[in-house]
Amino acid sequence: xxxxxxxxxxxxxxxxxxxxxxxxxxxxxxxxxxxxxxxxxxxxxxxxxxxxxxxxxxxxxxxxxxxxxxxxxxxxxxxxxxxxxxxxxxxxxxxxxxxxxxxxxxxxxxxxxxxxxxxxxxxxxxxxxxxxxxxxxxxxxxxxxxxxxxxxxxxxxxxxxxxxxxxxxxxxxxxxxxxxxxxxxxxxxxxxxxxxxxxxxxxxxxxxxxxxxxxxxxxxxxxxxxxxxxxxxxxxxxxxxxxxxxxxxxxxxxxxxxxxxxxxxxxxxxxxxxxxxxxxxxxxxxxxxxxxxxxxxxxxxxxxxxxxxxxxxxxxxxxxxxxxxxxxxxxxxxxxxxxxxxxxxxxxxxxxxxxxxxxxxxxxxxxxxxxxxxxxxxxxxxxxxxxxxxxxxxxxxxxxxxxxxxxxxxxxxxxxxxxxxxxxxxxxxxxxxxxxxxxxxxxxxxxxxxxxxxxxxxxxxxxxxxxxxxxxxxxxxxxxxxxxxxxxxxxxxxxxxxxxxxxxxxxxxxxxxxxxxxxxxxxxxxxxxxxxxxxxxxxxxxxxxxxxxxxxxxxxxxxxx
Amino acid sequence: xxxxxxxxxxxxxxxxxxxxxxxxxxxxxxxxxxxxxxxxxxxxxxxxxxxxxxxxxxxxxxxxxxxxxxxxxxxxxxxxxxxxxxxxxxxxxxxxxxxxxxxxxxxxxxxxxxxxxxxxxxxxxxxxxxxxxxxxxxxxxxxxxxxxxxxxxxxxxxxxxxxxxxxxxxxxxxxxxxxxxxxxxxxxxxxxxxxxxxxxxxxxxxxxxxxxxxxxxxxxxxxxxxxxxxxxxxxxxxxxxxxxxxxxxxxxxxxxxxxxxxxxxxxxxxxxxxxxxxxxxxx
Numbered sequence: 001x002x003x004x005x006x007x008x009x010x011x012x013x014x015x016x017x018x019x020x021x022x023x024x025x026x027x028x029x030x031x032x033x034x035x036x037x038x039x040x041x042x043x044x045x046x047x048x049x050x051x052x053x054x055x056x057x058x059x060x061x062x063x064x065x066x067x068x069x070x071x072x073x074x075x076x077x078x079x080x081x082x083x084x085x086x087x088x089x090x091x092x093x094x095x096x097x098x099x100x101x102x103x104x105x106x107x108x109x110x111x112x113x114x115x116x117x118x119x120x121x122x123x124x125x126x127x128x129x130x131x132x133x134x135x136x137x138x139x140x141x142x143x144x145x146x147x148x149x150x151x152x153x154x155x156x157x158x159x160x161x162x163x164x165x166x167x168x169x170x171x172x173x174x175x176x177x178x179x180x181x182x183x184x185x186x187x188x189x190x191x192x193x194x195x196x197x198x199x200x201x202x203x204x205x206x207x208x209x210x211x212x213x214x215x216x217x218x219x220x221x222x223x224x225x226x227x228x229x230x231x232x233x234x235x236x237x238x239x240x241x242x243x244x245x246x247x248x249x250x251x252x253x254x255x256x257x258x259x260x261x262x263x264x265x266x267x268x269x270x271x272x273x274x275x276x277x278x279x280x281x282x283x284x285x286x287x288x289x290x291x292x293x294x295x296x297x298x299x300x301x302x303x304x305x306x307x308x309x310x311x312x313x314x315x316x317x318x319x320x321x322x323x324x325x326x327x328x329x330x331x332x333x334x335x336x337x338x339x340x341x342x343x344x345x346x347x348x349x350x351x352x353x354x355x356x357x358x359x360x361x362x363x364x365x366x367x368x369x370x371x372x373x374x375x376x377x378x379x380x381x382x383x384x385x386x387x388x389x390x391x392x393x394x395x396x397x398x399x400x401x402x403x404x405x406x407x408x409x410x411x412x413x414x415x416x417x418x419x420x421x422x423x424x425x426x427x428x429x430x431x432x433x434x435x436x437x438x439x440x441x442x443x444x445x446x447x448x449x450x451x452x453x454x455x456x457x458x459x460x461x462x463x464x465x466x467x468x469x470x471x472x473x474x475x476x477x478x479x480x481x482x483x484x485x486x487x488x489x490x491x492x493x494x495x496x497x498x499x500x501x502x503x504x505x506x507x508x509x510x511x512x513x514x515x516x517x518x519x520x521x522x523x524x525x526x527x528x529x530x531x532x533x534x535x536x537x538x539x540x541x542x543x544x545x546x547x548x549x550x551x552x553x554x555x556x557x558x559x560x561x
Numbered sequence: 562x563x564x565x566x567x568x569x570x571x572x573x574x575x576x577x578x579x580x581x582x583x584x585x586x587x588x589x590x591x592x593x594x595x596x597x598x599x600x601x602x603x604x605x606x607x608x609x610x611x612x613x614x615x616x617x618x619x620x621x622x623x624x625x626x627x628x629x630x631x632x633x634x635x636x637x638x639x640x641x642x643x644x645x646x647x648x649x650x651x652x653x654x655x656x657x658x659x660x661x662x663x664x665x666x667x668x669x670x671x672x673x674x675x676x677x678x679x680x681x682x683x684x685x686x687x688x689x690x691x692x693x694x695x696x697x698x699x700x701x702x703x704x705x706x707x708x709x710x711x712x713x714x715x716x717x718x719x720x721x722x723x724x725x726x727x728x729x730x731x732x733x734x735x736x737x738x739x740x741x742x743x744x745x746x747x748x749x750x751x752x753x754x755x756x757x758x759x760x761x762x763x764x765x766x767x768x769x770x771x772x773x774x775x776x777x778x779x780x781x782x783x784x785x786x787x788x789x790x791x792x793x794x795x796x797x798x799x800x801x802x803x804x805x806x807x808x809x810x811x812x813x814x815x816x817x818x819x820x821x822x823x824x825x826x827x828x829x830x831x832x833x834x835x836x837x838x839x840x841x842x843x844x
Binding site for chain 2: 401
């Protein structure tokens, strides 16, 4: 079973609390959950909604079809009615004037007033939802007590649940799994946890939607984890601070969205030139300029891959889901330290704001390797910051620790000691040394994840956050069509891993790229790197996330043409 | 001077450039403070002054134009045991990096900022800088600089900077003594060092500065903000040098318990058990 419920209304009406309580309650009951948020770039008013999809089986996407609408205003019903199943339900307060056979017009507000707190009307509605699904009260009290620290508020909210429960009769029969062994998390929180697990000590950032979640979570742990989270005056300061902290020897990171990343670009080159390890999260939103601040897109792919003047060693990892975000962030820190390069983690608003149930992260897999030189340098044993080596990687030490050593990092072209040079020969040797790191980096690349049937005729190619909905779409397609489908889900995108791609495209009838942008940036990258051309594209750039259902219907639509 | 601690290295500066004296004074100040080269980090942006980390055997970070302060501040946060000094020019510190100047003052991190202020862009061959006087004619300002000159001293005092000083590269001993006080000061210290550019500034020469600067005497109280503001506004026939304003106040590290106490951030061991416990936030 899979159900999909929408909670909608104007900003400031308390939807976030409602969604939180419903998600958490369903999580504690052992369901798999996938929640997306659709909000406007404003603090009050407008139309915002949460879509909570829950199931007793694996789910990897949000859904478009709705089983239920909890409407805090009339606009919510009008906007989403066309997506409501014929046997679905609507829950709304009696004051909302609307006619539909599926509508439960309930005394939400007056019940809340009777309880003595008009604010608890949302939980009256949630009580009714719970009853419709024939779910008991297990887990609710725990969630309410965690959310409302004041005893009186907690009691009133619990009471609201109970009263709402009485307003309707049961509609669905659901089996509760009861195995609540998952965490409910979004990718910005997972990135933050991954960074903490990596031993992050310094994060600098300038607030920018949809990347701010990383900074918010880290800041909430600042004193407990003993890390510094510094709100910079701008993105330029943010990235230059992270580089300065990394120079001084701590693991450091910054994060932003496309517009802020544009300001950081010069310093991406600095990180590569000075060979200072750096991790940057670029959480995309539709642009250019201010664009759609609260919506999703994958339009920055080439911008990020080619960010920085000149040719530099760099790695770009696209995050596929919260679990991937945790482990890849940790890997990014290790690779940044190993190669002394900038590593950029790419996400987007869909990834940042969708909350999912995932397995507890396995901290036994966390292996932090700083790749610092173990040599004891002194005046007698000279330290050369940019020593030429076969791999291009020079020994790195922490400044200020060893008497007689000098750690000089330069943004000019420099020699092995970090001294400025104008020599063409030295330039060539140093540029070759830096770029040589890319050759070795390729040995550390991860091939894309392959999902689907072994005897496929259609192969989908996707990257980053769209991987999840594509994965679910492949399951749906293979359960119904005459064709057989598979997909390659790319995480590492620069340098582009091409071994599995070259192997899997052999003999394929149709090769389709699925991306959230207008021009098929990833298919263009693949063509540039491998000569492989996609036959057709599924693209979306209206700022709304691609769902598994939309991918399936667009593939089927394409087959009929 | 103790040559074995801070040997002279070859520089790319013009003969007669004020940078030579600033470098000598810095070495003298570090020796007076008994700092070993490896304990010191000199950070710069880009420009002629910003080449200074190349010419001293301390640790060095030569970053991007205008961006010396953010990495310097972060390096001090990461390792409070480093003595962090920023040496950069007026274009780097007041022009391209103006925003960072404002916010580094607000952060009050314990670093010292020496601005080599020659009122001109040297490396790019002679354009007006934020401190160029009105009417200063250059190739790019053929009608003379029309913009109101930035007053870094007044700006810093207004922003609440705890150490605001001015010095002159032509008076080595005084410069050194102001540097020593600046490095000793707990918190961000700004020292604007007047310095002739022998190649591109034919107005503000050694003689021009020499005729105008005078040392603040023992009767001057740098702890009085109002008189400090008056002194900071003195520019023209007479230019005061010395510590214009000084105020002891908690610095960045003082306000964060785990930074103030215990080992530097760079030496702290992560508590993996505590961090894995954070997953319970998402239970």
